[in-house]
Amino acid sequence: MKAKVILITDDDDDDRYFLKQAIERKMAKVLIIEARDGQEALQTLSEESTTKINLVLLDVNMPGMDGIEVLERIRNETPLQHIPAVMISTSDEPNLVSTAYAKGINSYIRKPNKISEYDQIAEAIKVCFLDTTPSF
Numbered sequence: 001m002k003a004k005v006i007l008i009t010d011d012d013d014d015d016r017y018f019l020k021q022a023i024e025r026k027m028a029k030v031l032i033i034e035a036r037d038g039q040e041a042l043q044t045l046s047e048e049s050t051t052k053i054n055l056v057l058l059d060v061n062m063p064g065m066d067g068i069e070v071l072e073r074i075r076n077e078t079p080l081q082h083i084p085a086v087m088i089s090t091s092d093e094p095n096l097v098s099t100a101y102a103k104g105i106n107s108y109i110r111k112p113n114k115i116s117e118y119d120q121i122a123e124a125i126k127v128c129f130l131d132t133t134p135s136f
Contacts, residue, residue: 003029004130005052009041009070010059010088015111019057019088022118026126038065042073045080053083055129058105060089060096068096068103075104084129088121 006023010016020032033053035041042065045053056074058067067087074080084106089096092110100108107128109121 003031004054005031005033006055006057006125006130007033007035007041007044007053008057009035009038009062009067010057011036011062012059015059015088018115018118019121022122023125025119026122027130030130037062038067038070041070045074045077045083055125056083056085057125058085058087060087060091060100068099071100071103071105086125086129 004027008016008019010019016034016036020034023030023032033044035044038058041056041058045056056070058070060067067089071085071087074083074085085104086107086109087100087105088109088111090111092108097108109124112118112121
């Protein structure tokens with residue numbers, strides 16, 4: 001079985017670290033690729049010729065290109081449209097959440113206040129998106 005590949009896009013080093021650690025605790029075969037902003041995420045998605053990305057995790061508020069803009073680009077690129085995308089943000093403002101779903105996000109999760117809650121997010125991501133997503 002091939003490793004599942006997840007692209008974590010977040011400008012906060014700590015958030016990327018905690019999410020990565022939680023996912024690695026919950027999944028035996030996983031490869032985490034990190035991007036610090038939206039532009040880096042899109043570059044990574046366009047350059048990944050040997051590795052197929054199974055899931056994209058996006059922060060909303062990032063400098064330059066925000067998570068909503070990245071999501072729009074992903075949904076408008078035919079080779080990328082099928083990739084599930086989950087938004088993880090400190091904001092749960094209703095208009096922002098509605099916009100994310102209207103633009104094609106698969107799930108919207110509020111960032112946890114406690115480090116231990118990252119494990120719950122990782123478990124949900126595993127069950128909802130990776131246990132059923134075929135490896136390419």
